Amino acid sequence: MIDILEQMLSYPFLTRAIVVGSLVSLCSALLGVSLVLKRYSMIGDGLSHVGFGAMAIATAVNVAPLAVAVPVVIAAAFLLLRVSNNSAIKGDAAIGLISTSALAIGVLAISMTTGMNTDVYNYMFGSVLAMSGSDVRLSMVLSAVVLILFIVFYHKIFAVTFDETFAHAVGIKTGFYNMLIAFLTAVTIVLGMRMMGALLISSLIIFPALTSMRVCKTFKAVIINSAVLSVVCFFVGIVISYVYATPTGASVVAVNMVMFAVYTLVGAVRRRI
Amino acid sequence: MSLITCENAAFAYENKPVIENLNFTVDSGDYLCIVGENGSGKSTLIKGLLQLMSPAVGKIIMGDELRANEIGYLPQQTALQKDFPASVCEVVLSGCLNQSGLRPFYGREQKQSARKNMEQLGILDLKNECYRDLSGGQQQRVLLARALCATTKMLLLDEPVTGLDPVVTYELYQLIEKINRELKITVVMVSHDIESAVKYASHILHLQNEQLFYGTTAEYLNSDLGKKFMRGDCDD
Numbered sequence: 001m002i003d004i005l006e007q008m009l010s011y012p013f014l015t016r017a018i019v020v021g022s023l024v025s026l027c028s029a030l031l032g033v034s035l036v037l038k039r040y041s042m043i044g045d046g047l048s049h050v051g052f053g054a055m056a057i058a059t060a061v062n063v064a065p066l067a068v069a070v071p072v073v074i075a076a077a078f079l080l081l082r083v084s085n086n087s088a089i090k091g092d093a094a095i096g097l098i099s100t101s102a103l104a105i106g107v108l109a110i111s112m113t114t115g116m117n118t119d120v121y122n123y124m125f126g127s128v129l130a131m132s133g134s135d136v137r138l139s140m141v142l143s144a145v146v147l148i149l150f151i152v153f154y155h156k157i158f159a160v161t162f163d164e165t166f167a168h169a170v171g172i173k174t175g176f177y178n179m180l181i182a183f184l185t186a187v188t189i190v191l192g193m194r195m196m197g198a199l200l201i202s203s204l205i206i207f208p209a210l211t212s213m214r215v216c217k218t219f220k221a222v223i224i225n226s227a228v229l230s231v232v233c234f235f236v237g238i239v240i241s242y243v244y245a246t247p248t249g250a251s252v253v254a255v256n257m258v259m260f261a262v263y264t265l266v267g268a269v270r271r272r273i
Numbered sequence: 274m275s276l277i278t279c280e281n282a283a284f285a286y287e288n289k290p291v292i293e294n295l296n297f298t299v300d301s302g303d304y305l306c307i308v309g310e311n312g313s314g315k316s317t318l319i320k321g322l323l324q325l326m327s328p329a330v331g332k333i334i335m336g337d338e339l340r341a342n343e344i345g346y347l348p349q350q351t352a353l354q355k356d357f358p359a360s361v362c363e364v365v366l367s368g369c370l371n372q373s374g375l376r377p378f379y380g381r382e383q384k385q386s387a388r389k390n391m392e393q394l395g396i397l398d399l400k401n402e403c404y405r406d407l408s409g410g411q412q413q414r415v416l417l418a419r420a421l422c423a424t425t426k427m428l429l430l431d432e433p434v435t436g437l438d439p440v441v442t443y444e445l446y447q448l449i450e451k452i453n454r455e456l457k458i459t460v461v462m463v464s465h466d467i468e469s470a471v472k473y474a475s476h477i478l479h480l481q482n483e484q485l486f487y488g489t490t491a492e493y494l495n496s497d498l499g500k501k502f503m504r505g506d507c508d509d
Contacts, residue, residue, distance in 0.1 A: 039353055152377045159367040162357055163348065169323045170371035170423050171342035217403035218360040 008242050016131040017195060017248070021234050023143040024192035025204055025252075029230030030150050031185045032205035033212075033223055034161045043080050043182070044202035046095040047189045050076040052123050052198035053102035053109070060113040066138075069190045076102075077186040081178055126197030126249035128241070135191060142187050149180065150223070157181075158219050196249040204230065207256040214260070214267035233259055275300050276339050276427060276459055277322065281331035284317045288329075290482075291317045295331070297478055297487040301426070304453045304460045306470035308502075309480035315463045318480070319431055322461070338426065342371045345424030345458075347416050349431050354412075359404045361415050365391055368422030383422070390421040393456075394448060410441035417448070421458075428452065430462040434469075442466075446473055467502060 008014045028044075035041055051073045058068035076098065083094040110120050122130065150157065159167040160177045168174045185205070193201040208226035216222045237252030244251075275298040283293040292314030299305055309315055320326040321333055324341035335341060345368070368390075369383035391397045394414045399407065404415060413433060420428055430449070434442040450473055453460045464470050470477060477493040479486040479502070486498050493499040 037353065037357060154377065155367065155370060155373070155379065158359070158363065159370055162354065162359060162364065162367065163351070165348040165351075166346055166367075166419070167370070168325055169342065169344065169346040169348075170368070172370060213356075213358050216358055217406075218401075219358060219363050222358045 004239065004243060008239070013129055013131065014238075014242070016133070016136050017128045018235070018238060020131045020135050020139040020191065021195055021238060021248075021252075022231050023139040024188055024195075025208075025230040025234040026227055027143050027146040027184065027188045028192065028201075028204040029208035029226040030146055030223065031181055031188060032207075032209040032230075033219075033226050034157060034181055035185065036206055036209040036213075037161050038164075040081075041202070041206045042092060042095045043077065044185065044189060044205035046080055046099040047073050047077055047186055048193050048198045048201045049099035049106075050102040051190050051193050053104075053106035055123060055194075056106035056109045056120075060109040065194075066134075066190065070187060073186040073190050074183055077182040078179065081182045122197075123194070124197055124199050125247055126193070126195050126200060128195060128238070128248040130194035138187075139191055142184070142191060146184055146188075149184070153177070154223075162219075196252065197247075200249040200253050203253045203256060204234075207253070207260060208233070211256070211260045211263045214263040215270070229259060276303075276336045278334040278336075279331070280334065282321065282328040282333055283330040284314065284321055284326060285329040286317075290329070292480060293330075293483045295328075295484050297484070299427075299459060299461060299476075301336075301459055302453075302457055303476055304450075304474045305462070305476040305478060306474035307461065307463045307478045307480060308465075308467055308470050309485075313480045314482055315480060316431070319429060319463060322429060343424055343426060345420035345422070345428045347413075347420045347428065347430045347433055349435065350412065350416070354404070356405050360400070361391070361396060361402050361404060361407070362387065362400045364404055364415050365418045365422060368419035371423050386422055387418070390418040393421070393452075394418045408441075409437050410445065413437065413441075413445060414448070417445075421452070424458065427459040427461065430460065432463055432465060434464075434466060442469075449473070471499075471503070 008018070035043060051069050054069040054072040055065040058065040080095060080098065156167070156172050157177060159172055160174050164174050189201055192204060196204060208230035209222065211229060212222045212225040216225050233255045234252050237255040238248055240246060240255065241248040241251040277299040279295045279297050282295040284291050295318070307315055307318065317326070321328055323344060323346060365387045366379055366383065369379060369386060372383060373379060388397070391400060394417055396411065396414050396418060399411060404412065407415065433449070434445055437445065446469055449460060449462070452458050462474070471490050471494060474490055476488065477486065477490055478484065479493070479498060486493060486496060494503070
């Protein structure tokens with residue numbers, strides 16, 4: 001086991017992938033608890049598709065992918081939040097519209113320039129080679145911000161997640177917290193999607209929170225358990241993908257799936273006793 | 274001075290008036306029930322009282338000693354709370370958030386206030402239970418304890434007995450009456466349940482997109498509107 005780790009860390013690209021991946025898993029798990037409980041889980045999925053479209057266009061016009069994708073996805077996050085709250089088109093339908101539109105635009109942009117090739121495949125399902133030095137720095141800044149947010153504003157985030165109306169009434173700026181969470185989610189997704197893949201990144205948001213909820217009974221426990229679980233699952237996933245030469249994103253999701261099954265079982269057994 | 278004075282207030286969404294001609298006062302120690310049919314503007318008035326929405330015309334004046342975020346609000350339960358993983362203690366403590374300002378954590382004072390309120394409502398032994406595992410009546414008590422943490426002066430209850438069975442409904446009304454009498458906390462309740470409203474409340478405000486009646490319960494029962502509404506209710 002130690003040998004394998006040593007081997008893995010001897011590749012700089014794998015070290016970068018492990019650092020970025022762990023930090024992204026941590027952030028997405030924390031943000032995911034709030035998103036899942038507020039029934040916004042599909043926002044993650046919608047945003048990753050928007051990210052795919054933005055990156056495809058960036059590649060087509062030869063601009064740095066992140067420089068285009070980050071602002072576009074942030075804008076989309078605010079838009080999705082707005083339509084989820086109040087709109088003629090209901091939240092889930094709006095997310096469906098936006099994500100498929102973005103996907104279609106991305107595919108069109110790619111086919112008009114380079115044609116469908118491995119780049120597209122990598123965007124869709126992720127590539128462990130995609131992480132650069134600047135990604136490592138960005139992921140560190142991001143996770144620092146998310147961690148500080150969850151420590152300093154923990155009780156306010158709880159109140160906003162549990163009961164937005166009440167939180168608003170006692171004078172918490174609920175709109176601000178929603179925007180902040182949407183903003184951080186957008187950055188997390190753009191950062192993680194090139195490694196995990198546009199189609200798979202939302203699992204990092206949804207799985208840890210749902211898995212923890214099978215067993216944990218307090219909000220604090222759900223938060224801590226999700227964060228730890230998410231990082232562990234990512235790590236196990238990337239080791240498996242190295243040893244068995246499987247795609248990284250899919251391996252991580254598969255580990256998450258197994259953990260979900262285990263937690264569900266534990267939860268069911270506990271309720272029986 | 275009254276806790277809340279409503280002077281000729283009207284509320285509107287996108288220039289469409291929802292409710293008009295509101296003139297009433299809430300004094301310290303009152304138990305006011307706001308009744309009216311669905312869509313009569315009750316929820317809008319609640320938003321106005323919490324100052325989440327400002328009146329299009331007229332004004333709502335808060336008494337010197339009351340600030341809008343010091344009203345203990347009991348909102349209607351939402352669907353997403355039904356399977357929310359949170360302990361009773363966590364939920365009740367979140368009522369203290371209006372006192373914590375920018376401080377990130379709760380102080381001893383707030384923990385004591387949460388404990389006291391859980392004790393008062395008889396849910397102290399459920400402290401570490403998970404909110405989603407509780408019965409409807411227990412959940413409502415938890416939310417009431419949270420509202421009490423947020424206030425020492427006034428509770429604003431939005432249809433607190435919806436979906437509860439008759440026994441639990443009765444217990445909850447008793448509890449609210451006790452809070453009103455013994456803790457001297459003013460109660461403003463929005464309700465469908467006209468019979469209980471006239472039984473417990475000291476004042477009645479009847480809305481139908483405008484103020485149809487405001488006065489004491491005795492006056493309401495003697496008014497034509499009150500007689501009609503009570504009779505209509507009994508016919509159901």
